[in-house]
Every structure is written in C-alpha cells, then in structure tokens.
Amino acid sequence: MEEKFMREALRLARKAKAMGEVPIGAVVVVGGKVVGRGYNLRTKLQMATAHAEMRAIDRACKALHSWRLEGAEIYVTLEPCPMCMGAILNARIDRVYFGAYEQKGRSLTSALAGANLLNHTAEVTGGVMERECSEILTAFFSEMREREKKKREGNSETV
Amino acid sequence: MEEKFMREALRLARKAKAMGEVPIGAVVVVGGKVVGRGYNLRTKLQMATAHAEMRAIDRACKALHSWRLEGAEIYVTLEPCPMCMGAILNARIDRVYFGAYEQKGRSLTSALAGANLLNHTAEVTGGVMERECSEILTAFFSEMREREKKKREGNSETV
Numbered sequence: 001m002e003e004k005f006m007r008e009a010l011r012l013a014r015k016a017k018a019m020g021e022v023p024i025g026a027v028v029v030v031g032g033k034v035v036g037r038g039y040n041l042r043t044k045l046q047m048a049t050a051h052a053e054m055r056a057i058d059r060a061c062k063a064l065h066s067w068r069l070e071g072a073e074i075y076v077t078l079e080p081c082p083m084c085m086g087a088i089l090n091a092r093i094d095r096v097y098f099g100a101y102e103q104k105g106r107s108l109t110s111a112l113a114g115a116n117l118l119n120h121t122a123e124v125t126g127g128v129m130e131r132e133c134s135e136i137l138t139a140f141f142s143e144m145r146e147r148e149k150k151k152r153e154g155n156s157e158t159v
Numbered sequence: 160m161e162e163k164f165m166r167e168a169l170r171l172a173r174k175a176k177a178m179g180e181v182p183i184g185a186v187v188v189v190g191g192k193v194v195g196r197g198y199n200l201r202t203k204l205q206m207a208t209a210h211a212e213m214r215a216i217d218r219a220c221k222a223l224h225s226w227r228l229e230g231a232e233i234y235v236t237l238e239p240c241p242m243c244m245g246a247i248l249n250a251r252i253d254r255v256y257f258g259a260y261e262q263k264g265r266s267l268t269s270a271l272a273g274a275n276l277l278n279h280t281a282e283v284t285g286g287v288m289e290r291e292c293s294e295i296l297t298a299f300f301s302e303m304r305e306r307e308k309k310k311r312e313g314n315s316e317t318v
Contacts, residue, residue: 048226048250049208049217058208067207082271083249086242091207111270112241 001097005029005075006129009099012039012052013077013136019044023136026052026076028060028069028093035072036060052076053084057091068092077133078102079126085112088122096124099133160256164188164234165288168258171198171211172236172295178203182295185211185235187219187228187252194231195219211235212243216250227251236292237261238285244271247281255283258292 005027012025016039028036038055042048053076061067073095074088079102088096089112096113113122164186171184175198187195197214201207212235220226232254233247238261247255248271255272272281 042226045220046224046226047217047220048228049213049220049246050226051249054208058206061204061206061208065205067201067205067209069207081245081249082276083242083245086240086245087208090210090240090242117241 001125001128002032003129005034005073006077006097006099006133008034008037009052009075009077010129010132010136012037013133016040016052017136017140023140024052024076024078026056026074028056029073029075030060030064030069030071035063035069049083051081051084052078053080054087057087057093061091070094073097075128078137080109082109082112085109085122089113089118089120092118092120093122096122097128098124098126099129100137101126101130160284160287161191162288164193164232165236165256165258165292167193167196168211168234168236169288169291169295171196172292175199175211176295176299182299183211183235183237185215185233187215188232188234189219189223189228189230194222194228208242210240210243211237212239213246216246216252220250229253232256234287237296239268241268241271244268244281248272248277248279251277251279252281255281256287257283257285258288259296260285260289 008027009025013023017023021040021043024040026038027034036056036059038052040052041050069091072093074093075097077099079098113124167186168184172182176182180199180202183199185197186193195215195218197211199211200209228250231252233252234256236258238257272283
C-alpha cells in the first residue's frame, strides 16, 4: 500500500467535485505504475455506470489491451458499491484499498470480495487516509445542503 | 413480462456468438419500448465491464438522457453477475427477467437485488425462455471445447 496512490485518487475526487459531482476518485496500479484513472461523472454524463472505479478499470483495460488486470491494485476514496466490486472481481484485480467507509453497502461488498466467484477473490483494506477521504465527501454534502437551503429560502421570499 | 423482448435479447446473444463472444444479450425496456440493447463484447473490446447488461444500460441512459431508469425492465439471456446486478440497482431498474441460471453467482445476485441498497430493490424473475437461453450457451461452450480439442490434436500431429 502506497499513500501516493490514494493521494492521486483524492486529486481525482477533487476534479469530480469541481464539476459538481459527488467527489470520488480511483486509480488502478500495476507494477507500481498508474495504468488507469477515473472519477465520478454520473450527473454530467447522466450514466448510472459512470463511477470512479468503472472509469479507472475501463481505462486500465484499454491501456493494457486486456480485460484481465491480474496483479493489479485499485485505490479508491470511498468503499466500492456492489457494481464496482463486481467489476473489480471481473477484471481479476487482486487488491482493493479504499478510504472512507460506505455504511450501506458494506457487508455485501465484503461478501462479494471474498465469495470466490470466478475462482478469484480480492483482498480488501479499508480506512486508508480515511480522514481526508471522508472530509471531502462530508464537505460536499454539507455545501449541497446549504445551497438547497438558500434556494428554498429564496423561493419562499418570492412567493 | 413479454417473450418478444427475451427473443430480442436472444437475437443479440447470437450477434455476440457470431463474433466469437460468449453469447449473452440484453435489452432495457421502458413503457413497452426497447430503449437500450447490448451484447457481450468482453473479448473483442478486451474490457472487463463490457457485459451485455452494462452496454444495454449505458445505451438506455444515453437514449433517455438520464442515469435514473425508473419504471424500466431489463431482459437478459443469462442471470446477471454481481457487477451487472449492481448496475441494475444503480440505474433504479425495477424488474429483471433472465433466461438461463448462473449457478455460481446465484445467491449473491439475489441477495443484492433484495438488499434495499439505495432504497431500491428490483424484482427478479429467472427461467424466462430458459431452454433457448441455455442452449445457445451450451452449444457455444461445446463448440469451443471441440475447436480446442482439434487444435491440440493438430498440434500433437505436427510434433
């Protein structure tokens, strides 16, 4: 585990934030090199599958001309949802490092990683640079609520 | 449930087969109309995420300019893997009809569909046109084994 890769994922999360997206970033690493980067673009692309991990995995597959990313690691700022954990297993990625914990999907995501579907399991480590990874999400949602509150107040003034 | 949509998914599975891919097809339906079609292209694209359902969902999101496919149904010839079931939930698709059963992922896929992640569950019906959906897969794998056997025999003859 190298913090520099989580820092790179955090940089990508900030790019998402700058575009008004929920700030989540991910990088795929093979042999100590980043081979795929991604950040959440669900709203901008209006695409349910445009999560940070999916975009990083697609880019890694393209870069390596292979759907099998054996020996790969993925660093992601938030615990992967079931879709993304499924994609991680489909791509035969060996290790997952994530930052903030996602309470809702937690047990299922772990169950998936260890279920030995496809004769492949992934080792998952959570809480990497957890404070930074959580803070960027908390700040995003609190700013969003603040904006919505102001909007509502503005609306009620014009009534 | 309408068989014509599973027949359309089977037509797409045959397109995959013609390209040497594991024959799986999917369609997303909204209001009785197909809004997204997809078939497996994992080998051709060398992309771990290029499953039939993912491609059909991406196309449906593009067609409707929305990551939320509420009121949508998906028809797929094989039981979705966890990645695809995760994507179905992320896209807020309401109903899943699949043909052949996938023994390996079965319990996890069902667990995902009913887990009420994202305050959304999907109703899943398996075994739709099961015979046709299974046969195309069985035939594909048996032809593949036959080709590999011949290849091995050819190789040993030239030794």
